[in-house]
Amino acid sequence: MSATTVDRVEQQGPMSHREIMEALSGLLLVLFVAMASSTIVSTALPKIIGDLEGTQTQYTWVVTATLLTATASTPIWGKLADLYSKKILVQASIVVFILGSLIAGFTQNTEQLIAARAFQGLGMGGVQALVQVAIAAMIPPRERGRYNGYLGGVMALATVGGPLLGGVIVDTDALGWRWCFFIGAPFAVIALIVLQKTLHLPVMRRDNVKIDYLGASLIAAGVSVILVWVSFVDDSFAWLSWQTAAMVGGGVLLLALATWVESRVAEPVVPLPIVRERTTTLAIIGSLAVGMAMFGGSVFLGQYFQIGRGYSPTEAGLLMIPMMAGVLVSSTVAGRLITKSGRIKPYVVAGTIILVAGFSALSFLDHDTPLWYIGTAMAVVGIGVGMSMQNLVLAVQNTVALKDIGAASSTVAFFRSLGGTIGVSVLGAVLARHVSDSMTEQLTAMGVPAGAASSGGGSLNLSSLPEAIQHVVRVAYGDATGHIFLISAAVAVVGVIAAVAMKPTKLRSTVDLAPAPAE
Template identity: 35%
Template sequence: MIVGDVVAPRERARFQTLFFAVFTIGGIAGPLIGGLFVGAGTLLGAAGWRWIFFANIPFSLTALALIGVFMRLPRPGLRHRIDVLGAVLVVAGVVSLLLVTVWGGQEYAWSSPQIIGLIVCGLLLLAAFVWWERRASEPILPMHLFRNSIFTVSSVLALVMGVTSTGVLAFLALYLEGAKDASPTEAGLGLLPLMLGLLLTSFFSARLIAKTGRYRPYPIAGFAVSGIGMVLLSLLDENTSGVIRALYLAVVGMGMGLGIQVLTVAVQNSVERKDMGVATAAGPFFRAIGGSFGTALFGAILTTTLVGDLRTSLNGQRLPSGRDVSSTPSVGEVHSWPAGIRAAFTHALTHGWSLVCLVAAGFLAAGFVLSWFLKEVELGGAPAPKPSPASAKA
């Protein structure tokens, strides 16, 4: 079958939406199943939370079997070299900087030799990564791609989206369990409005992109809507109703659905065919990096706020069970505390959650400004010439 140059890129938007729909369904099912496991206590002799990892084994084996049986790709005539050194350098650099956000202000002071050393080490490793990628025969991330403004802007936007989406959602369950007395299963179901909003707008935007060939308005609108949603989430407290919370989460999800998979389509449409694989993989890579930093950053904000508020409200008193204020308790432990101390913890937790959402809204505001610099190239360009009858027969 011959596919025109205009049709194929636009159809790609639909395919990206199908892949994203599978991801969204997994995002809905994962927290729910995980909540069931955690709530089970023990299952087949193992702690329930361990089954969060065990459950991935049959899915992984099934995927591996399907790939082995049904995926048939032509074997390339050239032998390729895996950029092992590049992978090691970028992972080591990112982990060093990630440890700064995890240990800074907690395990070590921000001005300590350990933290300063990690910062210097991380920056040097990333600089070495850039140096090596410019010289490697088959780099894991070709530096020439960053001369393409669409790729560069889309990668930074993916990083910002990873910081906010993964970082905030990592603590949504903690808010629901700590402030709303939700069970692990109920906390997993709490993500449902966000995922449904995300699925709705991703399908909506993909159909319009396939019809019009334009993609630029959707990331702009997506970051704006997500930012508004994060500001709304910052208003949640221990008395907010479930309906209001669901509406706010749906707003955030709709903004995400407008932006995430559209960036992949924009990148694929702007690079040469030989670079399409690595350019496509760069989006999830930068989202994953952003998610790691976002989780660490927002965890530090939440913990610092929680400890500071508890220390003020308790005025030197120790927590029940001999705990010190500086050691953050588990949610299950808090439920057994006296009502007054428990109320202080809940208030401190909601305050920390509000700050997390406001910082995330700031990231999304920066993403909104940056999204205006995303250039638009009409999907597919000029139509391909129709094949002659002779070539069609061949």
């Protein structure tokens, strides 16, 4: 803290359990809406792009635009939460999200949709970062475990239930794909009203605050360049190409400049002393690994059920329920045990080990694996995610003061999101390679030119292909999916190593760190 900056904390007093639950209801509602907005659209996107007469490149950019702005803005929202009113910032992010949702629903072409989704992503990034910051500001780490079950359940429901809801909306003639965007707006408005009445957080007033605009810009630019590379590598250009060298080199250079700036300003967006702290460093590594494994894996499970097994989007959503149940049950049970014992490391270690076991079991998938086996393995993955993902954030929040809770929480969330993005891209490239090789081999054996399914292999709608070709595509996708889960298991091992290396600590029972003796 600079010598010219003065902190004054306005306390409203500790919140009762009832007050916490009332505020939590609004926070969790808007978190669900924000997270589900992406998964709902994922099911409907082929229909949306078709109606707007968009191209495959535009299809990719509709996803990438949201991802870029949400991920790049996460640390900035977190830092602002340390400087200004957390409640006002939560409400501001909700308003941005609502406006983005409405604009996206009324778009008339893909260019407008890409711009609207980029704007909506700013609100999504804020909501996802600030909800956890608000929870950390009103609940002590020791007590937070009992509430983490609700948080994990909402995240699981959004991840798994979103595609199911999107499929229902698209399949309902009275609604249509525009309601994939509209449907979240009224619920976000309700959450806004609930939070205005129930969310009461301590406000830290700071004099002479200087926002690090240069550092924030460099971080956003560096992350954006790398995410653009991750999104298009092995599709628009090769891994070893001048485009890769330019993007990776440019992104690393921008982030290196950002690190230099952050080490010299009074109010850095990402405080380096916090990142260098052992628990935070290991939690970041663990979150990267868990994010890569979990997000990458869950995305392709839906594709496996639809393309590899021939189920509809609605049916695929229902088949994902075991994973959702695993997250909900394990996060609830583990959270209460953590609150009771005050110890977090054993549960994070156990969760990452269980995650490796679940992905190892899924690595044996092929096009005719029994559904009971898949459901069991998915439940194991869900249990591992529920025990590890949120608790890695909690471990960091337990080590920092309330004034830095926003930056610390959003930094871990940022790296988890970045890991998920990289995981989706890398695993997608591996899947595409295995599918292409398998289809070429099968079609050659049938005496059919390999190009016969080149246009259909990457489509979600196989009905236009001959029955024999459809079977080849389904076998190729079904058998290739196991390979990417083996990679997910290997990546999750990094999470185990990070969890084991974490320092055992007791969760504190106060919202803020105890003041130093000099104070």
